[in-house]
Amino acid sequence: MTRPSMQRPAMTPTVVALPETVPFVGPEAQERARDKAFRARIGANENVFGPSPKAIEAMQLTAGDGWMYGDPENHELKVAIARHHHVEPGNIAIGEGIDGLLGYAVRLFVEPGVKVATSFGGYPTFNYHVVGFGGQLVTAPYRDDHEDPDALLDVARREQARVLFFANPDNPMGTCSDAATVTGLIERLPEHTMLFLDEAYLEFAPPGTAPPLDVEHPRVLRFRTFSKAYGLAGLRVGYAIGETSLIRAFDRIRNHFGMGRVAQAAALAALGDGAHLREVVGKVAAARDRIASIARANGLGSVPSATNFVALDCGRDGAFARKVLNGLVERDVFVRMPGVAPLDRCIRVSAGTPAHLDLLAEMLPEALAEARSASG
Amino acid sequence: MTRPSMQRPAMTPTVVALPETVPFVGPEAQERARDKAFRARIGANENVFGPSPKAIEAMQLTAGDGWMYGDPENHELKVAIARHHHVEPGNIAIGEGIDGLLGYAVRLFVEPGVKVATSFGGYPTFNYHVVGFGGQLVTAPYRDDHEDPDALLDVARREQARVLFFANPDNPMGTCSDAATVTGLIERLPEHTMLFLDEAYLEFAPPGTAPPLDVEHPRVLRFRTFSKAYGLAGLRVGYAIGETSLIRAFDRIRNHFGMGRVAQAAALAALGDGAHLREVVGKVAAARDRIASIARANGLGSVPSATNFVALDCGRDGAFARKVLNGLVERDVFVRMPGVAPLDRCIRVSAGTPAHLDLLAEMLPEALAEARSASG
Numbered sequence: 001m002t003r004p005s006m007q008r009p010a011m012t013p014t015v016v017a018l019p020e021t022v023p024f025v026g027p028e029a030q031e032r033a034r035d036k037a038f039r040a041r042i043g044a045n046e047n048v049f050g051p052s053p054k055a056i057e058a059m060q061l062t063a064g065d066g067w068m069y070g071d072p073e074n075h076e077l078k079v080a081i082a083r084h085h086h087v088e089p090g091n092i093a094i095g096e097g098i099d100g101l102l103g104y105a106v107r108l109f110v111e112p113g114v115k116v117a118t119s120f121g122g123y124p125t126f127n128y129h130v131v132g133f134g135g136q137l138v139t140a141p142y143r144d145d146h147e148d149p150d151a152l153l154d155v156a157r158r159e160q161a162r163v164l165f166f167a168n169p170d171n172p173m174g175t176c177s178d179a180a181t182v183t184g185l186i187e188r189l190p191e192h193t194m195l196f197l198d199e200a201y202l203e204f205a206p207p208g209t210a211p212p213l214d215v216e217h218p219r220v221l222r223f224r225t226f227s228k229a230y231g232l233a234g235l236r237v238g239y240a241i242g243e244t245s246l247i248r249a250f251d252r253i254r255n256h257f258g259m260g261r262v263a264q265a266a267a268l269a270a271l272g273d274g275a276h277l278r279e280v281v282g283k284v285a286a287a288r289d290r291i292a293s294i295a296r297a298n299g300l301g302s303v304p305s306a307t308n309f310v311a312l313d314c315g316r317d318g319a320f321a322r323k324v325l326n327g328l329v330e331r332d333v334f335v336r337m338p339g340v341a342p343l344d345r346c347i348r349v350s351a352g353t354p355a356h357l358d359l360l361a362e363m364l365p366e367a368l369a370e371a372r373s374a375s376g
Numbered sequence: 377m378t379r380p381s382m383q384r385p386a387m388t389p390t391v392v393a394l395p396e397t398v399p400f401v402g403p404e405a406q407e408r409a410r411d412k413a414f415r416a417r418i419g420a421n422e423n424v425f426g427p428s429p430k431a432i433e434a435m436q437l438t439a440g441d442g443w444m445y446g447d448p449e450n451h452e453l454k455v456a457i458a459r460h461h462h463v464e465p466g467n468i469a470i471g472e473g474i475d476g477l478l479g480y481a482v483r484l485f486v487e488p489g490v491k492v493a494t495s496f497g498g499y500p501t502f503n504y505h506v507v508g509f510g511g512q513l514v515t516a517p518y519r520d521d522h523e524d525p526d527a528l529l530d531v532a533r534r535e536q537a538r539v540l541f542f543a544n545p546d547n548p549m550g551t552c553s554d555a556a557t558v559t560g561l562i563e564r565l566p567e568h569t570m571l572f573l574d575e576a577y578l579e580f581a582p583p584g585t586a587p588p589l590d591v592e593h594p595r596v597l598r599f600r601t602f603s604k605a606y607g608l609a610g611l612r613v614g615y616a617i618g619e620t621s622l623i624r625a626f627d628r629i630r631n632h633f634g635m636g637r638v639a640q641a642a643a644l645a646a647l648g649d650g651a652h653l654r655e656v657v658g659k660v661a662a663a664r665d666r667i668a669s670i671a672r673a674n675g676l677g678s679v680p681s682a683t684n685f686v687a688l689d690c691g692r693d694g695a696f697a698r699k700v701l702n703g704l705v706e707r708d709v710f711v712r713m714p715g716v717a718p719l720d721r722c723i724r725v726s727a728g729t730p731a732h733l734d735l736l737a738e739m740l741p742e743a744l745a746e747a748r749s750a751s752g
Contacts, residue, residue, distance in 0.1 A: 009568050018628040020627060029447070064426060067426045071402050075408065111388045111390070233445045234446050249387060
């Protein structure tokens, strides 16, 4: 074959402008770099208590049917989710996790020149999608470790933002606003602004965190997932709830055969096992308490959490928290931390099993001592 | 809550212009409409012979680990695929099936105003992505039921197309070009044009169908899948092979945690079971012969196939073929047909089990007689 010209057509200006950085490095990549497995995988807010045994059984029974595409309409799962929330199937869009759905939702509304309001230090994958479609992020700071609806609304108004992202409960701090606060945010939403309300961690939050579902509202999309409380992060199932014409718009752009057959079966079974969900939520609450008490025992604060993780306040700056985090990682405890100040005074610890948290309790004093001695 | 304004911010002009139609209706939707299951699911080119028992076992063993996100780098699977093809892991991008990867690849290069060359009647999901990102399709007709490299190159040159899509073997006709023909296409590719070479059905094709992999070529992306010969359509795993800087570009836009953990495990195990693959390919070849012989017995032609399906030539126009198809569907045989003339003189039958094809042999004469009598 003759050598081809090395010319290549240009990628789009939006793609060319994108960095090659990624929102998160996986624990597996860290394990490969360390050449050693973590003993406590409590950094990605996964549900260590696992999926419902019924979901596991559903996956095992469906495995042999893996040669069939999943139903592109996700019909059975969609009907079950709609019934669960007392809405219509036409109010539900199912997709490849909240990450996948946020990508679709951003694509519906964002193009170069469009502004999007979010909290400074909020969910990086949402930002990744916004920038990925050429949007411009405009931010409001957290207030007292909470996403701040008033400040976000001010930014959205001032900047004519087309989308406002609000996670309740929040990641990475784990805090939440009550239903009245979120309702206030919705009521004051400008006409030019969509609200993307990320409720990935809702099942862990106290009753009264979520405002009632209003699927008539033309500017609110709510996002839920099977990755957290349902323990199915590795199966990729999330859903959006909203007004029917909004939901239908996903059909114009989504990967119609993107939902796996095994994944659909797993989610359907998980949704049906409320007892397991309640058990998990109880275990997570106990783990949160234990993490806070480990923090206290080490003279650290912790941020009250409505999620399956706790932000431990290391009490100094980001550089210090990074040292504590590195000390834990070196001691086989996988944790993560927020990316920007002032949130990055904290490290983020996911609800682990008692054995994971024993290891945390054992290793945190050493990691702290090392960080303090290095910092003087 | 006060009633909100019914105003909604505009979606992007590209999205607003999109139809609500979808590339394919799933067999499940048809079954719901019929209120009756199909007895032969041989319309979606799925692999009825199923995945490797090792893949099934891998899924069953991994199900309990479904609470963990899949490795976002797909490291183990990527290394295994690279080794399988004697290329580097940096030449492989893994994604949510070829459909997902085609979406990403289109997004890299296509924006409003960009032209994309493909065959008139070629793979609808590719077209869906092109239009979805605002691109404009320019087409060349099939020639003798084959995608036509010369005509596609002419169109690409004339229209300054940024991407040329070529499926080898082809869907929906099942024909293929030999390696020399594809090499000729690659050698004559204009400098302003990327080739997206969809090889989803390659494992079913005769030796000598695929040109050697040249991962230095800056303008060729090749697409493979675990959905067809490997029997894992319901798990959503495909990959692209290409030059490293092209492959890295996927990292700028892909859903990094989009690959399921169970899916990765299934694909890895499937890739390792070459014996099963060979067995499936043999069964598919036998099924193709049987389908062609059923066609002959009914006085119909069939298009020689290098895939796991056969286009049965019903010998008249699209309206007639549609009647034959409907007659089969009414008799519990799920098949599909090409969307445009002259391809739509055919119905497309996937390689079925002997029992499926017994049903086809039983029902085709009735469906044909009915269609003929209705058409006069």
